[in-house]
Amino acid sequence: MGIVRxxxxxxxxxxxxxxxxxxxxxxxxxxxxxxxxAFELDAWRREHGxxxxxxxxxxxxxxxxxxxxxxxxxGRSMFGGGPGPxxxxxxxxxxxxxxxxxxxxxxxxxxxERAPLEMEGGTTFHFVTDGVDVAVARARDAAGDRDVAxxxxxxTVQQTIRAGLLDEIVVHVTPLTLGGGSRLFExxxxxxxxxxxxxxxxxxxxVRYRVVR
Amino acid sequence: MGIVRxxxxxxxxxxxxxxxxxxxxxxxxxxxxxxxxAFELDAWRREHGxxxxxxxxxxxxxxxxxxxxxxxxxGRSMFGGGPGPxxxxxxxxxxxxxxxxxxxxxxxxxxxERAPLEMEGGTTFHFVTDGVDVAVARARDAAGDRDVAxxxxxxTVQQTIRAGLLDEIVVHVTPLTLGGGSRLFExxxxxxxxxxxxxxxxxxxxVRYRVVR
Numbered sequence: 001m002g003i004v005r006x007x008x009x010x011x012x013x014x015x016x017x018x019x020x021x022x023x024x025x026x027x028x029x030x031x032x033x034x035x036x037x038a039f040e041l042d043a044w045r046r047e048h049g050x051x052x053x054x055x056x057x058x059x060x061x062x063x064x065x066x067x068x069x070x071x072x073x074x075g076r077s078m079f080g081g082g083p084g085p086x087x088x089x090x091x092x093x094x095x096x097x098x099x100x101x102x103x104x105x106x107x108x109x110x111x112x113e114r115a116p117l118e119m120e121g122g123t124t125f126h127f128v129t130d131g132v133d134v135a136v137a138r139a140r141d142a143a144g145d146r147d148v149a150x151x152x153x154x155x156t157v158q159q160t161i162r163a164g165l166l167d168e169i170v171v172h173v174t175p176l177t178l179g180g181g182s183r184l185f186e187x188x189x190x191x192x193x194x195x196x197x198x199x200x201x202x203x204x205x206x207v208r209y210r211v212v213r
Numbered sequence: 214m215g216i217v218r219x220x221x222x223x224x225x226x227x228x229x230x231x232x233x234x235x236x237x238x239x240x241x242x243x244x245x246x247x248x249x250x251a252f253e254l255d256a257w258r259r260e261h262g263x264x265x266x267x268x269x270x271x272x273x274x275x276x277x278x279x280x281x282x283x284x285x286x287x288g289r290s291m292f293g294g295g296p297g298p299x300x301x302x303x304x305x306x307x308x309x310x311x312x313x314x315x316x317x318x319x320x321x322x323x324x325x326e327r328a329p330l331e332m333e334g335g336t337t338f339h340f341v342t343d344g345v346d347v348a349v350a351r352a353r354d355a356a357g358d359r360d361v362a363x364x365x366x367x368x369t370v371q372q373t374i375r376a377g378l379l380d381e382i383v384v385h386v387t388p389l390t391l392g393g394g395s396r397l398f399e400x401x402x403x404x405x406x407x408x409x410x411x412x413x414x415x416x417x418x419x420v421r422y423r424v425v426r
Contacts, residue, residue: 012384012406012422013398014227171225173386175406175422177398185226185390193225193388198413205411205420209225209388 002147003167004136006157007065009034009204010171011178016154019180023081026095028181034174037204038062047101057201061170070143072106073135075156079108079125086114093117094125102151105142107135109156132159154182162189164213168196173205215360216380217349219370220278222247222417223384224391229367232393236294239308241394247387250417251275260314270414274383283356285319286348288369292321292338299327306330307338315364318355320348322369345372367395375402377426381409386418 010016011034018028027034038044042053043062080094091114094100103122114127128135139148150160160166171184196208223229224247231241240247251257255266256275293307304327307313316335327340341348352361363373373379384397409421 013396013401173420175408177401177404177406183226188226188390191390193390195388195416195418198411198418200411200413203408205408205418207386207418 002068002070002140002143002145004140004148004150004160004165005168005170006150006152006160006166007061007170008152008154008157008172008184009037009174010184011174011176011181013177013179014183014185015178015181016152016157016184017182018178021077021181026077026081028178030176030178031181033176034172034178037172037174037201049099057199058204058206061172061199061201061206064170065149066101066103068146069104069149070146071104071139072102072149072151073132073139073156073160074106074108074151075153076108076110078151078153078156079106079110085112093119096123099123105139106151107139107142109135109159132156132163132165136160136163136165154184154186157184158187161191161211162187164191166191166211168208168210169193170206170208173207175203215281215283215353215356215358217353217361217363217373217378218381218383219363219365219373219379220274220383221365221367221370221385221397222250222387223397224387224389224394226390226392227396227398228391228394229365229370229397230395231391234290234394239290239294241391243389243391244394246389247385247391250385250387250414262312270412271417271419274385274412274414274419277383278362279314279316281359282317282362283359284317284352285315285362285364286345286352286369286373287319287321287364288366289321289323291364291366291369292319292323298325306332309336312336318352319364320352320355322348322372345369345376345378349373349376349378367397367399370397371400374404374424375400377404379404379424381421381423382406383419383421386420388416 018031021028043059045053099121100123107126107128117125192212193209199206231244234241256272258266312334313336320339330338405425406422412419
């Protein structure tokens with residue numbers, strides 16, 4: 001059976017997104033800087049349909065993000081926008097464009113029912129109103145022998161840790177400070193972590209932790 | 214000329230000391246866990262006058278903490294206790310015992326004047342009431358060609374970063390969460406950081422940053 005795992009970028013001061021997140025600025029002020037280390041990589045560019053880029057110590061980490069993933073879980077904000085009910089006719093289809101980079105079923109935590117949304121390229125968003133346990137259980141079913149990726153944001157990652165559902169987290173520690181926003185390791189209950197290993201890469205440090213219950 | 218640098222342990226949630234710090238518990242609740250990775254090392258034990266211990270990837274990092282250091286700077290709380298005036302007759306000589314592990318002049322930031330305090334083994338505490346710029350300038354003078362170590366705590370490290378006085382910081386990222394206490398990378402002004410390199414060691418990840426002004 002696969003594991004439930006998360007890859008997430010975090011600032012030096014511990015934020016997974018910057019302050020003043022909004023529909024126009026979903027990563028918050030300065031938040032796009034969290035992902036700058038990945039943008040130049042060939043592995044990241046290939047996954048997002050772009051050419052070129054470099055290979056460095058981060059490349060294998062980026063390839064691992066999608067390797068062996070059979071399903072995903074994400075929060076409503078990461079799917080697209082705030083906490084309100086689904087509006088528009090047809091309703092908003094999220095941040096991710098017609099062909100989202102997930103290529104698996106993705107279970108979206110929300111308080112508002114909605115029919116599944118089938119996108120191009122193998123991604124189908126399923127909307128789950130019964131909480132994180134149900135979302136992860138459904139993702140596990142869908143993933144079969146493969147892994148479940150917890151895509152984010154910080155609040156969803158925390159929910160999986162608190163509920164004892166997350167097996168592993170790989171933190172991409174970036175050298176910027178954001179001064180506010182969504183803290184990653186907040187309200188994680190009595191979970192403890194073990195260092196599995198670290199990768200020294202240009203402009204970022206990747207650290208893998210096992211979550212111990 | 215030497216540089217001004219800092220080696221400091223931080224929790225996964227970004228704290229350099231735990232919550233509810235007191236005279237009885239200067240590292241705060243759970244704060245001693247920040248330093249657990251070092252206690253088993255031969256390099257750490259030798260510096261603290263103890264035998265035994267192991268050698269691993271952290272050993273060189275610990276040896277570097279004291280290598281080529283000509284003087285230090287620390288906050289009043291790290292020297293010993295809270296912010297009040299110096300009490301007792303003779304007044305309190307700090308947490309560090311008769312032979313503190315610094316073996317150099319150490320400039321203590323305080324609001325209360327006090328004569329220098331010469332300890333055994335080469336450590337002399339000088340009490341500086343004119344702020345961090347003066348403390349670092351005096352430490353640089355005392356260090357000559359060697360480095361100035363900013364020993365801590367978090368508030369003192371932040372002051373040196375905000376004032377543009379810190380050249381390098383090595384963060385020992387430990388896998389525990391503290392849930393409260395003194396955040397390390399808070400109120401650091403407009404300083405930016407560059408990753409110099411990381412060391413993957415048992416139970417800890419050491420990341421070296423250059424502070425860019």
